[in-house]
Amino acid sequence: MDSATSDRRPAERTPLSRSADNGLKIVIVGGFGVGKTTLVRSVSDIRPLNTEEVMTQAGEGIDDPSAVRGKTSTTVAFDFGRIGLDERTVLYLFGAPGQERFWFLWDRLFAGTLGAVVLVDTRRLADSWYAIDRLEHHGTPFIVARNDFGGPAHTGEQVRDALDLPAHIPLINCDARSRESSKAVLITLVEHLHALSSAQESAAAQETHP
Amino acid sequence: MSRPGRDEDPDRLYIVTGGRSRADTDAFDLVTLVVAESEPALGMQSEHVKILRMAERPTAVVEIAAELRLPVSVVRILLGDLLALGRITARHPRTGAARAGGSSLPATDILEQVLVGLRNL
Ligand SMILES: Nc1nc2c(ncn2[C@@H]2O[C@H](COP(=O)(O)OP(=O)(O)OP(=O)(O)O)[C@@H](O)[C@H]2O)c(=O)[nH]1
Ligand SMILES: [Mg+2]
Numbered sequence: 001m002d003s004a005t006s007d008r009r010p011a012e013r014t015p016l017s018r019s020a021d022n023g024l025k026i027v028i029v030g031g032f033g034v035g036k037t038t039l040v041r042s043v044s045d046i047r048p049l050n051t052e053e054v055m056t057q058a059g060e061g062i063d064d065p066s067a068v069r070g071k072t073s074t075t076v077a078f079d080f081g082r083i084g085l086d087e088r089t090v091l092y093l094f095g096a097p098g099q100e101r102f103w104f105l106w107d108r109l110f111a112g113t114l115g116a117v118v119l120v121d122t123r124r125l126a127d128s129w130y131a132i133d134r135l136e137h138h139g140t141p142f143i144v145a146r147n148d149f150g151g152p153a154h155t156g157e158q159v160r161d162a163l164d165l166p167a168h169i170p171l172i173n174c175d176a177r178s179r180e181s182s183k184a185v186l187i188t189l190v191e192h193l194h195a196l197s198s199a200q201e202s203a204a205a206q207e208t209h210p
Numbered sequence: 211m212s213r214p215g216r217d218e219d220p221d222r223l224y225i226v227t228g229g230r231s232r233a234d235t236d237a238f239d240l241v242t243l244v245v246a247e248s249e250p251a252l253g254m255q256s257e258h259v260k261i262l263r264m265a266e267r268p269t270a271v272v273e274i275a276a277e278l279r280l281p282v283s284v285v286r287i288l289l290g291d292l293l294a295l296g297r298i299t300a301r302h303p304r305t306g307a308a309r310a311g312g313s314s315l316p317a318t319d320i321l322e323q324v325l326v327g328l329r330n331l
Contacts, residue, residue, distance in 0.1 A: 015267035083327070201318060
């Protein structure tokens, strides 16, 4: 059951401050039922909202009776929440399904995103392989958060091996139902991004002033 | 069991599907904040009216889509109409990245601002 009924946040829209002028985003990607919506709900100022994106694809070679003039469209739903960070800045969190057929949605979501959290369930690690490949290919920085569903205990090393995860990418445990834990996931990601960005900025400074 | 090798080229998907989104729909990011610059006028299309009402305060593209129950791609087209008419303005995301999109990282000062906000939650 969804916990929407026990959600005390107002159902009507909560507007942003008039001075809000910078929307930033972080993507939470992961397999079915891994806790994406739960994590978004735990930290969001608003009830998670749902919307959809439609992608029209060239349908050549695709055996689809609904294809019109060689085109076919795919719809994918995703949910999101938001966190007002200060008077001007608002952070949007998107929960995106991790399956291969949704690749086009990620390309939209990843464009301009600060970074991503790959949420994994250790009982189904293979569900996240494709998402990790895509993030690496796209050059989107990410961390991995292991949502605890009470499966067999794996060491961090075992999880890293199974995901072929390089040592510099943070891997943390979380409970998406907990606000503090979900907050810690986001902070870990942003700290990681900060470390990467600082390294890049000082490398650039070295180049200009050798 | 381990994640298989990375030699399968994901770009194959782009070729098969004829490429990614077109530039004109990319004018509005999902988190671009839209602000109404005028009251709805008589005879305006009802979706345009709804958007102008919602955007009396800054409102993200994705929130407009969720509220109107329309796909984001459709909302982008409606917003394009309103922008062309000068009825809305758009506050685009600023991550301080050297290049938009791609692999360039957000600027450290933006990230520090985000960290302060998150720690204060
Ligand atoms: N034990 C445990 N259960 C969790 C945790 N996080 C989420 N759940 C439960 O797992 C179920 C699925 O969580 P969702 O947040 O809906 O997962 P999702 O990734 O959004 O799922 P889809 O959108 O359907 O792919 C819900 O019943 C949650 O209450 C966790 O950390 N521990
Ligand atoms: Mg969900």
